[in-house]
Amino acid sequence: MKRRLGSSEEEEENEELERDVKQMAEKLLQYRTTLPDQLRSTFASVLTAQRPVLPPPPESAPSGAPIPDAGGQVKSIEGLQDAEQDQETVEKLRLLKEKISSNVSAMPIVLKRMKECISKIDKLDSYNGIIHPAFKRKKTS
Structure with a gap:
C-alpha cells in the first residue's frame, strides 16, 4: 500500500x-x-x-685532457690512465648488464626444471617399493 x-x-x-x-x-x-x-x-x-641514488661523477678534467698540478706542471699521463680506467669500467658494466639480462631470460627455464625436480623428489619420497640392498646406505656405528 x-x-x-x-x-x-x-x-x-x-x-x-x-x-x-x-x-x-x-x-x-x-x-x-x-x-x-x-x-x-x-x-x-x-x-x-x-x-x-647514483654517486656524483668525479670532479676531474675530461679524460685525456691535461691536469695541471699545484706547481704548474702538466700531468697528461694521469689523464690517460683515467681514460683507460673509464673504458675498463664501461666495458665491465656492459658485460655485467649482458650477464644479468641472460640470467633473467633463463629464469623461467630454471624455475620449470626446479619444479620438475621437486616433484620427482616428492614422488620418490612417497614411493614404498622395495629398494635393492646395493642402493641402501650402510649404517655406520
Whole structure:
C-alpha cells in the first residue's frame, strides 16, 4: 500500500533530488579537473622515490685532457690512465648488464626444471617399493 504524496511534497522531493544531482555534477567536474594533476604528481613522486641514488661523477678534467698540478706542471699521463680506467669500467658494466639480462631470460627455464625436480623428489619420497640392498646406505656405528 503506497501512500500518495501531495504535489508540494513531490515538488520538494524533486527539488532535493535536483540539488543532489547538481552537487554530484559539480563534484564530478572538480574530480575531472584535479584528479589528472594529482595522479601525475603522485606518479612522479613514486618514480622519484624508487629511482636509485647514483654517486656524483668525479670532479676531474675530461679524460685525456691535461691536469695541471699545484706547481704548474702538466700531468697528461694521469689523464690517460683515467681514460683507460673509464673504458675498463664501461666495458665491465656492459658485460655485467649482458650477464644479468641472460640470467633473467633463463629464469623461467630454471624455475620449470626446479619444479620438475621437486616433484620427482616428492614422488620418490612417497614411493614404498622395495629398494635393492646395493642402493641402501650402510649404517655406520
